[in-house]
Amino acid sequence: MTVGIDKIAFFAPDTYVDLTDLAQARDVDPNKYLIGIGQSEQTVVPVTQDAVTMAANAASKLLTETDRQALGMVLFGTESGVDHSKSAAVYLRSLLDLPASIRTVELKHACYGATAGLMMAKDYVTLHPEKKVLVIGSDIARYGLNTPGEVTQGGGAVAMLVSQNARILALEDDSVVKSEDAMDFWRPLYRKEALVDGHASENIYIDFFTAVFDDYQKLTGRTIEDFDALAFHLPFTKMGLKALRAVLPQANDLKQQRLLEAFEASRVYNRRVGNLYTGSLYLSLMSLLANGELPAGSRIGLFSYGSGAEGEFFAGQLMPDFDPQALQADFAQFFGQRRRVSVPAYERLFNQSLPDHDVLLDTKADSARFVLRGITHDQRQYQ
Numbered sequence: 001m002t003v004g005i006d007k008i009a010f011f012a013p014d015t016y017v018d019l020t021d022l023a024q025a026r027d028v029d030p031n032k033y034l035i036g037i038g039q040s041e042q043t044v045v046p047v048t049q050d051a052v053t054m055a056a057n058a059a060s061k062l063l064t065e066t067d068r069q070a071l072g073m074v075l076f077g078t079e080s081g082v083d084h085s086k087s088a089a090v091y092l093r094s095l096l097d098l099p100a101s102i103r104t105v106e107l108k109h110a111c112y113g114a115t116a117g118l119m120m121a122k123d124y125v126t127l128h129p130e131k132k133v134l135v136i137g138s139d140i141a142r143y144g145l146n147t148p149g150e151v152t153q154g155g156g157a158v159a160m161l162v163s164q165n166a167r168i169l170a171l172e173d174d175s176v177v178k179s180e181d182a183m184d185f186w187r188p189l190y191r192k193e194a195l196v197d198g199h200a201s202e203n204i205y206i207d208f209f210t211a212v213f214d215d216y217q218k219l220t221g222r223t224i225e226d227f228d229a230l231a232f233h234l235p236f237t238k239m240g241l242k243a244l245r246a247v248l249p250q251a252n253d254l255k256q257q258r259l260l261e262a263f264e265a266s267r268v269y270n271r272r273v274g275n276l277y278t279g280s281l282y283l284s285l286m287s288l289l290a291n292g293e294l295p296a297g298s299r300i301g302l303f304s305y306g307s308g309a310e311g312e313f314f315a316g317q318l319m320p321d322f323d324p325q326a327l328q329a330d331f332a333q334f335f336g337q338r339r340r341v342s343v344p345a346y347e348r349l350f351n352q353s354l355p356d357h358d359v360l361l362d363t364k365a366d367s368a369r370f371v372l373r374g375i376t377h378d379q380r381q382y383q
């Protein structure tokens with residue numbers, strides 16, 4: 001029996017800031033952002049979208065009635081939770097009108113949360129092959145205006161349906177995990193923006209990747225030559241390139257070229273969306289699947305990293321039924337309909353926040369299917 005990703009969908013708000021505009025406003029050479037960081041555009045998240053609405057907008061694209069009836073769990077990975085207690089997954093259950101007889105749980109470990117969900121989903125479906133699990137990665141990446149992290153912001157959600165006989169990626173059962181108490185990136189409860197030790201975080205990311213990739217090779221006897229592509233958590237796309245370069249010398253010349261080509265395919269969409277924390281690795285996977293021209297049976301290695309810190313390397317095989325056309329069309333429509341906002345407009349949207357009293361938000365400018373309407377009696381009102 002194969003278990004893995006049967007369906008996958010993406011959502012991000014339709015507003016973005018162009019990073020050449022941002023570089024000019026910050027008096028920085030645009031090539032620092034475009035080449036040095038490897039980002040060209042960045043999603044701007046309006047106050048009418050949050051982790052719950054973005055997840056609902058992504059997940060509503062992929063669930064049929066049969067899927068709903070087979071759902072055993074909703075595992076919601078996020079570090080942009082909307083409540084200290086109430087699970088984002090139960091809000092999602094209600095917005096999508098899912099059956100009451102399912103587990104609805106929110107999972108947190110920085111950007112690693114969705115991978116924790118994916119691995120739990122795989123184990124659960126292996127034990128209960130008739131069941132399916134909805135796994136979410138949904139976040140808003142915020143560092144603050146005029147900070148070094150500003151160019152690595154973004155936001156959006158990825159929804160995945162995990163089942164047996166998966167039609168996209170069959171997950172192999174030999175992943176390797178490493179965790180360690182690190183202070184590379186964190187967000188105390190009283191802050192809206194993350195704190196980060198930027199350069200240290202890059203070094204820890206690389207250390208974790210090389211450690212789990214080494215252990216994976218020892219565990220399985222496979223080498224880099226056994227992979228057709230490697231996909232990475234992409235907080236900014238240069239980060240994945242740095243990780244790839246750390247292991248590339250292990251491959252022969254032809255394999256090096258193929259892995260670099262696959263990497264370019266895997267960053268096309270992330271370069272234009274920015275960091276979406278839990279969803280970033282899976283947006284990169286979608287970008288690879290849509291742009292990479294990989295044949296059925298290709299083995300893809302995936303590196304998930306969450307600050308604080310946890311890293312996992314795992315592998316999957318591309319299934320014969322996978323057809324990239326629907327993904328390509330979905331992203332072409334998404335990018336085609338986005339609205340570019342000026343830097344002052346981005347700053348205004350960035351500074352909008354929910355008050356700590358009742359409010360009715362103006363949702364006219366938000367064309368998404370699910371939006372946050374406001375707060376009544378300290379309760380979020382979704383529509």
Ligand code: HMG
Pocket residue numbers: 029031032033035036037079109110111112148149150151152184185196197198199201202205233235236238239275277305306307308
């Ligand atoms: P910085 O200090 O402003 O940038 O911040 P820099 O001076 O290091 O320059 C960046 C790169 O641009 C360098 O290349 C420069 O050489 C190059 P590199 O040495 O890195 O290869 N450069 C240029 N290139 C071309 N033309 C030019 C030019 N000028 C400079 N004119 C930093 C960079 C990433 C530190 C900052 O943006 C930041 O703090 N970001 C947030 C932290 C982050 O994303 N860390 C990644 C690892 S941790 C992680 O992935 C987890 C995370 O997603 C959170 C979670 O788990 O929840 C963040």
